[in-house]
Amino acid sequence: MSELKEIIISSDKIHTDQYLVNMGPQHPSTHGVLRLLVQLEGEIVHHIQPHVGYIHSGIEKMCEAISYPQIIHLTDRMDYLSAHMNNEAVALCVENALQVEVPDRVKYIRTIMDELSRLASHQLWWCVMGMDLGALTTFFYGLRDREHILDIFEETCGARLTVNYNVPGGLMFDIHPNFQKRVKDFLKEFKKKLPEYDQLLSDNVIFRERTNNIGYLSLEDAISWGVTGPSGRGSGFSCDVRKHEPYSAYPLVQFQEKLDTKGDSFTRYKLRIDEMWESIRIIEQLIDNIPEGDYAVKMKGVIKLPEGEFYQRVETARGEFGVYIISDGKKNPYRVKFRSPGFSNLFALNKMAAGHKIADLVAIMSTLDLVIPDIDR
Amino acid sequence: MGFNIYDFTEMTHNMHLWFLERMSPAMTTVVEWTIIGVCYLLFIALFGLFLVYAERKVCAAFQQRLGPTRVGYWGLLQTIADFLKLLMKELIMPKSADKFLYNLAPFIVMIATFMAIAVLPFGKGLQTMDFDIGIFYVTAVSSIGVIGILIAGWSSNNKYSLIGAMRSGAQILSYELSVSLSLVTMIIFAGTMQLSGIVEGQRDAWFLFKGHIPALIAFVIFLIAGTAETNRGPFDLAEAESELTAGFHTEYSGIKFAFFFLAEYINMFIVAAMATTVFLGGWMPLHFGSLESFNHVMDFIPPLVWFFIKVCGVIFLIMWFKWTFPRLRVDQILTLEWKYLLPINLINILLMCLVVLTKFHL
Amino acid sequence: MNAIFEYFGTIFKGVKTLLTGMKITGKYVFTPWKHVTQQYPENRETLKMFDRYRGEVIMPHNENNEHLCTGCGICELNCPNGSIEIISKMVVSEDGKKKRAIDQHIYHLGMCTFCNLCVKACPTGAIVMGQNFEHAVWDRSKLTKVLNQPGSKIAQGVKE
Known part of the structure; x- marks a missing residue:
């Protein structure tokens, strides 16, 4: 009898084995070749160890062998969704090192292009977020609207994704004559479509349940893990480089740094949607006022940076992107280091997702908006 | 002839x-x-x-x-x-899979669907078996399918498959309740469990219209629970592409995968056919009380066509769910069942009893 | 009592948001002619790429089979991944001077990242970006192209 009692008592705490599951490198929700070593107990995630490097392409090392204008085209291939911002970071870094002042026209166009890329990037993030949560239709609605931005890029820059539009000292080409009209048409249409995003996904009760109070990241953790961008701002970390260290035309425009302190998945989601509205606002302020002038400063045929160390950071769609160049006075850098937002954001995943279910892990991962080449470089 | x-x-x-x-x-x-x-x-x-x-x-x-x-x-x-x-395609089997169970699982799933389909009345006189307890039979055999899914997840020796199978087990066991209870509501109303009898009872008007609010609630619950029974989105936790790659059929390839795939769709048909039979008048044409000429025109459309129109309508609705909503989490799926669907269902049965007792429907 | 209201309130609110979502998708399913799919191989005739689209590097020739390339090699220097090789030769011009000219302007399409730096750097505008994007071939060696046409020579009046 006592034995039976013991069994009944001990059966309250059935000890189940924890087991390891490899999520990735081939897994539908890792958006590329990311591998997460997930320690599970039943459905509950205990620990996540991200393994990166599956598509490490050695871009930083390659940069040491090529000249500064050539570096820019490699940054397209890192965070391919914010190619413009990456380009701009290198271009700004070189310009600052050489103390070249670019014309206002360049600043305006760069800012518009930045915000268009941000919109495109957030659109893609939105569709993938929906898809990760099982709402497959969002994927096509997001891509449908993103197509218009890519068309604008294609017409002006000549490419849809790897645009390579910035060069040290300005831009590759002037904007296409149709550019302003196309952008305005797109904004007009997209302002009608963006509320649909809310109706389809943000307000949906299932979506709310899946994201509210899930994946909490405290302000302290966000700062200590270096989580930037909308993911960090969701925890109350005011880290918008556009506000704190304005570059290009950002000092001239009115916009808000969207901040929230709740720190859960839904906040991070909501901030990105809000950022889309802010991006629309910024573009609207600039698109009609692009000043006349040159689209580039005449630079020397071979650009050589003075000896020294140079750093420039910009705000990409994922967070703070930094370019650190050590120059020894030659036409190619001595060392280049890119501070990619995705890398820092990814490693806070364990902090956010531990204790939640596998399904939440996928949802939290999509709110971080990971782009794997950005992590691996 | x-x-x-x-x-x-x-x-x-x-x-x-x-x-x-x-x-x-x-x-x-x-x-x-x-x-x-x-x-x-x-x-x-x-x-x-x-x-x-x-x-x-x-x-x-x-x-x-x-x-x-x-x-x-x-x-x-x-x-x-x-x-x-x-x-x-080549049939690839994991090296450490349980061979017998691994091969058996797709057949169990298929057999369950075959058995359930046997009693569905496609038209007047077009029914293989007309059990007295037709509804009981369908609910009983359609839940055999989950055993196949559990076996598939277990025998594949894959962690993703196992998680998928366990989710599916928890889900189907719970939602079986809602399906049965919403059908019970209609059995009380119809007074018979025989499928042909239920269809005959809807000669003048479909139960959905006849049964007032309780029938409508039962229909909605049946649709939700039926979608969950067939493991379709937003309840496709067992497959959960973005979480578990393909859930319980991750390790299946070729024709064995096709069996699971086909069974899912046929299950959807069975759910739609049951909804049609019990709520939408089966193969009965659409009739409005006093519109004589309209009713006459509707009578010209053969019952088989009526049946399939209704089934396709319900299937379209189920597809609409799938292509709109995000997937639920496993604990939410159980919350939905035990906290919302089940109590509402029980209250609904009471309501239906009141309707029947007071003969409110006639 | 409040709890009951809250219970039913959540249900109604939830169902309402679900129906809003279904309304959005329903709006599109009942207007299937508004699809956004492009039927690619069928629309080849009407598919026009933008002028600036970077599909491949080409060297335009005029009707006399003349191009603008002097063989200076600046494009080769500017190419970040070595997709361009210039093989030059010495030719004797009419007035008896020896002059460097292009023999073969070799372009490895398979290595090109379409960054536009060569086109931007070209002092004579001899190479431009073409809009053709259908580059699939059965043999990798076909991706190595010689941009100057056989027998072509430099157009008159192009200064180095």
């Missing part, structure tokens, strides 16, 4: 007599069984292929795409091509 598209009773009876004249009663039974079996096989294969094609087209329409357009006109041969591809 008269052929009447409005009433098959006479035709099947004559066929039976025709066989009896020519062979022994035992032989007749065997021949008739074979014919019926072949008919069902053909129906499942063809309708399954049609449903896969329809899903792809409907999903494409939801997503502002065109869907398959290359193979055949409008891509009509696409699913057949896919099926042939699956037939020719």
Whole structure:
């Protein structure tokens, strides 16, 4: 009898084995070749160890062998969704090192292009977020609207994704004559479509349940893990480089740094949607006022940076992107280091997702908006 | 041997007599069984292929795409091509899988769907078995399928499969309750469990209209729970593509995968057919009380056509759910069942009892 | 009592948001002619790429089979991944001077990242970006192209 009692008592705490599951490198929700070593107990995630490097392409090392204008085209291939911002970071870094002042026209166009890329990037993030949560239709609605931005890029820059539009000292080409009209048409249409995003996904009760109070990241953790961008701002970390260290035309425009302190998945989601509205606002302020002038400063045929160390950071769609160049006075850098937002954001995943279910892990991962080449470089 | 598209009773009876004249009663039974079996096989294969094609087209329409357009006109041969591809694929089995169970699982799933389909009344007299406890039978056999899913997840020796199978087990066990209770609501209203009897009871008006609010609530609950029973989105936790790669059928390839795939679609058909039979009047035409000429026109459409129109309508609704909503989490799926659907269902049964007792529906 | 209201309130709110979502998708499913799919191989005739689209590097030739390339090699220097090789030769011009000219302007399409730096750097505008994007071939060696046509020579009046 006592034995039976013991069994009944001990059966309250059935000890189940924890087991390891490899999520990735081939897994539908890792958006590329990311591998997460997930320690599970039943459905509950205990620990996540991200393994990166599956598509490490050695871009930083390659940069040491090529000249500064050539570096820019490699940054397209890192965070391919914010190619413009990456380009701009290198271009700004070189310009600052050489103390070249670019014309206002360049600043305006760069800012518009930045915000268009941000919109495109957030659109893609939105569709993938929906898809990760099982709402497959969002994927096509997001891509449908993103197509218009890519068309604008294609017409002006000549490419849809790897645009390579910035060069040290300005831009590759002037904007296409149709550019302003196309952008305005797109904004007009997209302002009608963006509320649909809310109706389809943000307000949906299932979506709310899946994201509210899930994946909490405290302000302290966000700062200590270096989580930037909308993911960090969701925890109350005011880290918008556009506000704190304005570059290009950002000092001239009115916009808000969207901040929230709740720190859960839904906040991070909501901030990105809000950022889309802010991006629309910024573009609207600039698109009609692009000043006349040159689209580039005449630079020397071979650009050589003075000896020294140079750093420039910009705000990409994922967070703070930094370019650190050590120059020894030659036409190619001595060392280049890119501070990619995705890398820092990814490693806070364990902090956010531990204790939640596998399904939440996928949802939290999509709110971080990971782009794997950005992590691996 | 008269052929009447409005009433098959006479035709099947004559066929039976025709066989009896020519062979022994035992032989007749065997021949008739074979014919019926072949008919069902053909129906499942063809309708399954049609449903896969329809899903792809409907999903494409939801997503502002065109869907398959290359193979055949409008891509009509696409699913057949896919099926042939699956037939020719190599059957890969994990090295450490439980071989017997691994091979058995797809068949259990298929058998469960076959059994459930046997009692569905397609038209007047077009029903293989007319049990007195038809509804009871359907709910009983349709839950055998989950055993196949559990076995599949267990025997694949894959952690993702196992998680998927366990989720599916928890989910189907819970939602079986809601399906049964919402059907019980209608049984109380109809006063019979016989499927043909239920259809006959809807000659003047469908139960959905006749049963007032309780019937409507029961219908909504049945649709939700039925969707969950078939493991379709937003309840596709067992497959959960973005979480578990493919859930319980991750390790299955070729024709064994096709079995799971086909079974899912046929299950969707069964749910839609049950909803049609119990709530939407089965093969009965749409009638409005006083519109004589309208009712007369509706009578001209054969019952079989009516049945399939209704089934396709319900299937479209289920597809609409899938292509709109995000997937629920496993604890939310149980919350939905135990906290919302089940209490509402029980209250609904009480309401229905009141309606029946007070004869409010007539 | 409040709890009951809250219970039914959540249900109604939830169902309402679900129906809003279904309304959005329903709006599109019942207007299937508004699809956004491009039927690619069928629309080849009407598919026009933008002028600036970077599909491949080409060297335009005029009707006399003349191009603008002097063989200076600046494009080769500017190419970040070595997709361009210039093989030059010495030719004797009419007035008896020896002059460097292009023999073969070799372009490895398979290595090109379409960054536009060569086109931007070209002092004579001899190479431009073409809009053709259908580069699939059966043999990798076909991706190595010689941009100057056989027998072509430099156009008159192009200064180095």
